[in-house]
Amino acid sequence: MPADSPAGQDAAKLPSPEEVICVLKKQSPTEDSYEIFSLGQGEKDGKPSFALRRSPYSRSDDGENEALEHLVDNFRIDGLPAHLQPGQGRRVHVIVSTNSGTGLSTQFYDNVLAPLLKAFGLTASEEPEQGGAEQPGSYRLVVTQDAGSVKDFSRNLAAFDRNGKNIEHTVVLLSGDGGVVDILNGYASDNDDTTSGHGAGTQSQPLIAILPLGTGNALFHSLHKIVKTPAASDLTQGLRTLLRGRVAPLPSFKATFPEGSRTITYSETSNTTPTGNDSDNTVDPTPSLGEQTEYVSHLYGVVVASYGFHSQLVWESDTPEYRKHGAKRFQMVAGELLKESHAYQATVEIGRLHTTPNGKSFGLDKLDRDRHAYILATPVSNLEKTFCISPASQPLDGQLRLVHFGPVDGTKTMEIMMAAYDGGKHVDMRWARQAQDGKEGEDGVGYDEVHEVRVTTHEEDARWRKVCIDGTIVEIPSGGCMVISKEAKRHLRVLVDGSTAYEFAS
Numbered sequence: 001m002p003a004d005s006p007a008g009q010d011a012a013k014l015p016s017p018e019e020v021i022c023v024l025k026k027q028s029p030t031e032d033s034y035e036i037f038s039l040g041q042g043e044k045d046g047k048p049s050f051a052l053r054r055s056p057y058s059r060s061d062d063g064e065n066e067a068l069e070h071l072v073d074n075f076r077i078d079g080l081p082a083h084l085q086p087g088q089g090r091r092v093h094v095i096v097s098t099n100s101g102t103g104l105s106t107q108f109y110d111n112v113l114a115p116l117l118k119a120f121g122l123t124a125s126e127e128p129e130q131g132g133a134e135q136p137g138s139y140r141l142v143v144t145q146d147a148g149s150v151k152d153f154s155r156n157l158a159a160f161d162r163n164g165k166n167i168e169h170t171v172v173l174l175s176g177d178g179g180v181v182d183i184l185n186g187y188a189s190d191n192d193d194t195t196s197g198h199g200a201g202t203q204s205q206p207l208i209a210i211l212p213l214g215t216g217n218a219l220f221h222s223l224h225k226i227v228k229t230p231a232a233s234d235l236t237q238g239l240r241t242l243l244r245g246r247v248a249p250l251p252s253f254k255a256t257f258p259e260g261s262r263t264i265t266y267s268e269t270s271n272t273t274p275t276g277n278d279s280d281n282t283v284d285p286t287p288s289l290g291e292q293t294e295y296v297s298h299l300y301g302v303v304v305a306s307y308g309f310h311s312q313l314v315w316e317s318d319t320p321e322y323r324k325h326g327a328k329r330f331q332m333v334a335g336e337l338l339k340e341s342h343a344y345q346a347t348v349e350i351g352r353l354h355t356t357p358n359g360k361s362f363g364l365d366k367l368d369r370d371r372h373a374y375i376l377a378t379p380v381s382n383l384e385k386t387f388c389i390s391p392a393s394q395p396l397d398g399q400l401r402l403v404h405f406g407p408v409d410g411t412k413t414m415e416i417m418m419a420a421y422d423g424g425k426h427v428d429m430r431w432a433r434q435a436q437d438g439k440e441g442e443d444g445v446g447y448d449e450v451h452e453v454r455v456t457t458h459e460e461d462a463r464w465r466k467v468c469i470d471g472t473i474v475e476i477p478s479g480g481c482m483v484i485s486k487e488a489k490r491h492l493r494v495l496v497d498g499s500t501a502y503e504f505a506s
Contacts, residue, residue: 014036014055014057014067014068014071015036015038015053015055017070017071017074017230018230018231018232018233018236019038019039019040019053019232019236020036020037020038020071020074020075020230020232020236021037021038021039021075021116021236021239021240021243022036022037022075022076022077022239022240022243022244023035023036023037023071023072023075023076023077024036024037024076024077024078024079025076025077025078026056028058031058031059032058032059033056033057033058034056034057034058034068034072034076035054035055035056035057036054036055036056036057036071036075037052037053037054037116037119038052038053038055038236039051039052039053039112039233039235039236039239040052040053041233041235047104048102048104049107049111050104050107050108050111050112050235051111051112052111052112052115052116054119074229074230075229075240075244077243077244079120080120080121080122080243081243081244081245083168083170083207083209083247083495084117084120084122084170084242084243085136086122086136086137086138086139087136089166089167089168090167090168090169090170091140091167091168091169091170092122092139092140092169092170092172093139093140093141093142093153093169093170093171093172094109094113094117094124094139094140094141094142094171094172094174095142095144095150095153095171095172095173095174095175095179096109096141096142096143096144096174097144097149097150097173097174097175097176097178097179097213098143098144098145099144099147100174100175100176100178100179100213100214100215101176101213101214101215102215104213105174105175105213106143108174108211108213108235109174112235112239113172113174113211113239116239117139121137122137122138122139123137123138123139124138124139124140124141125138125139125140125141139172147265147267150175150178150179150182150183150186151182151183151185151186152186153183153186154182154183154184154185154186154187154206155186155187157169157171157186157187157206158186158187161204166204168204168207169206169207170206170207170209171183171206171207171208171209172209172211172242173208173209173210173211174211174213175210175211175213175214176212176213176214176215176216176217177214177216177217177218177219177220177302177303177470177471178214178470178471179214180208180210180219180302180492181300181301181302181303181470181471181472183206183208183492184252184300184301184302184491184492185299185300187206187491187492188252188300188491188492189298189300205249205490205491205492205493206492206493207247207492207493207494207495208250208492208493208494208495209238209241209242209245209494209495210223210238210241210494210495211235211238211239211242212234212235212238213235216383216384216387217234217384217385218303218304218380218382218383218384219302219303219380220234220238221234221382221384221385222380222381222382222393222395223395223396223494223496223497224237224241224395224496224497225381225382225395226394226395226500227497227499227500228497228499228500229497229499234385237497240497241495241496241497241498242495244498244499245495245496245497245498246495246496246498247493247494247495247496248396248493248494248495248496248502249396249490249492249493249494250302250396250490250491250492250493250494251302251379251396251397251398251486251487251490252300252301252302252379252487252490252491252492253300253301253302253305253377253379253400253484253485253486253487254298254299254300254301254484254485254487255298255299255300255301255305255467255469255474255482255483255484255485256297256298256482256483256485257296257297257298257299257474257476257480257482258476258477258480258481258482259297259477259480260295260476260477260480261295261296261297261474261475261476261477261480261482262293262294262295262296262474262475263293263294263296263472263473263474263475264291264292264293264315264466264473264474264475265291265292265293265318265472265473266289266290266291266292266318266319266320266323267289267290267292268288268289268290269288269289269290288320289319289320289323293475296474299469299470299472299474300487300491301469301470302379302380302470303378303379303380303383303470304376304377304378304380304383304389304468304469304470305376305377305378305453305467305468305469305470305482305484306374306375306376306377306467306468307344307346307372307375307376307455307457307466307467307468307482308344308372308373308374308375308376309337309373309374309413310374310376310468311466311467311468311473312337312342312464312466313330313333313334313337314468314471314473315466315468315473316333316336316337317329317330317333318473337410338410338413338414339410341373341407341408341409341410341413342373342464343371343372343373343406343407344371344372344373344375344457344459344464345370345371345457345458345459345464346370346371346372346375346455346456346457346458346459347366347367347370347454347455347456347458348366348367348369348372348375348404348453348454348455348456349364349365349366349367349453349454349456350364350365350366350367350402350448350450350452350453351363351364351450351451351452351453351454351485352365352449352450352451353451362451362452364452364454367404367446369406370458371406371407372404372405372406372407373405373406373407373408373413374403374404374405374413374416375402375404375453375455376389376402376403376404377400377401377402377403377450377453377484378390378393378400378401378403379393379397379398379399379400379401379486380393381393381394381395381424386421387420387421388420388421388423388424389403389420389424390403390424390427390447391423391424391427392427392447392449394503395496395500395502396496396502396503397503398486399449399486400449400450400451400452400453400484400485400486401447401448401449401450402446402447402448402450402453403426403427403445403446403447404445404446404448405443405444405445405446406443408443412431415429416429416445426445427445427447428445429444429445430442430443430444431443431444451485451486452483452484452485452486453483453484453485454481454482454483454484455467455481455482455484456479456480456481456482457476457478457479457480457482458478458479459478460478462475465477465478465480467482
């Protein structure tokens with residue numbers, strides 16, 4: 001679906017405010033002239049479709065001055081913002097994550113983002129140098145080839161920066177949370193062992209602009225939960241933030257793992273069928289999913305670190321046994337886990353900073369249960385647009401919060417999850433509990449602001465020793481301890497809505 005041309009537009013009808021991306025003031029010696037950019041969304045051949053619409057208007061158009069004035073007041077820009085102006089001191093990169101979400105990133109780039117940037121004088125370059133093209137008016141286009149493409153890009157970006165060229169980088173990411181996490185881990189981990197001054201100043205940190213094309217888009221929804229401009233679709237809001245947003249430091253956390261911990265992933269492999277003659281071995285054209293493991297000492301995250309029901313759901317739905325069922329696999333796994341209602345054997349300790357007459361001191365408090373159903377630490381409010389896991393969290397406040405509850409049956413777990421969809425009301429839930437001594441007590445959902453969380457698993461079966469860090473599954477050994485801690489250092493910057501006042505964490 002090609003972008004509309006401004007030349008043939010009939011200026012009879014203004015687009016609705018919900019569709020408007022921006023209003024560009026045009027140079028005209030005789031009248032106030034504008035071009036309105038809006039996002040058209042529909043369906044074609046049973047799949048979502050997108051189109052960039054461009055409409056010229058002037059204040060001389062009868063009967064629409066008031067409506068036009070409203071759009072100008074809310075969406076006017078005078079040109080490209082500084083973070084989208086490539087040159088000697090800045091590189092602009094656009095990453096199209098082809099496998100994110102339902103695979104719409106390529107279509108959205110071709111039909112919307114590329115023509116939008118071209119309208120502002122920016123064209124794509126596939127120059128191999130990691131810094132991107134130096135000439136003004138050109139951005140570097142990166143189309144992912146596999147699951148490691150984004151992390152490889154960010155590692156190369158970090159290596160490029162270490163050469164001391166003092167260049168800022170803007171990365172426009174057509175992806176979900178996984179793309180942000182890959183950039184964070186590739187960039188931050190590459191600098192873990194360096195002793196240079198790289199990363200000390202905020203100007204050297206890559207700036208991420210998110211166009212939410214993933215599945216849950218937790219970070220995007222959490223950053224935009226209090227937007228004041230007229231309501232819009234997620235992608236329209238993403239484009240507004242790209243053109244009219246402002247820069248903020250992105251809080252993160254670090255999860256460290258005991259020796260012997262390993263990531264668990266599954267990737268397609270071709271099956272070779274032996275024929276008795278090595279030269280005649282044939283390759284089965286039907287790929288199978290093979291488990292890939294890699295030892296890991298730590299990971300960085302921006303959304304979630306979990307153990308229990310959440311991590312189990314993420315891991316088991318990705319296994320070959322369930323992947324073959326497509327989108328139905330999530331409901332299937334959830335149903336089985338709710339039926340089983342496993343009680344995870346673990347010691348959970350909460351670390352807090354306490355103010356004393358001599359300053360701040362760190363202390364650990366152990367949760368008074370040794371079996372758990374749900375342990376989830378997060379710096380964001382929403383895991384999905386309507387799934388509010390941490391209602392007290394505000395965009396960019398830098399606070400880490402822990403949501404947890406003990407063993408319950410599947411019905412109660414579902415009740416808790418549905419309350420999270422109801423504006424985060426799960427954190428106030430309480431229920432009667434039968435103690436081991438026969439006395440009745442009270443249990444409920446725990447909700448704590450923390451500086452650190454330590455989870456030591458006592459499970460013997462490896463099935464129940466999987467933790468989740470922003471979608472990455474890590475298996476930790478029995479008796480091993482995962483430590484989740486707030487990061488004081490900011491590794492990345494992010495674009496946030498320009499109409500909203502944020503209180504950035506120090």
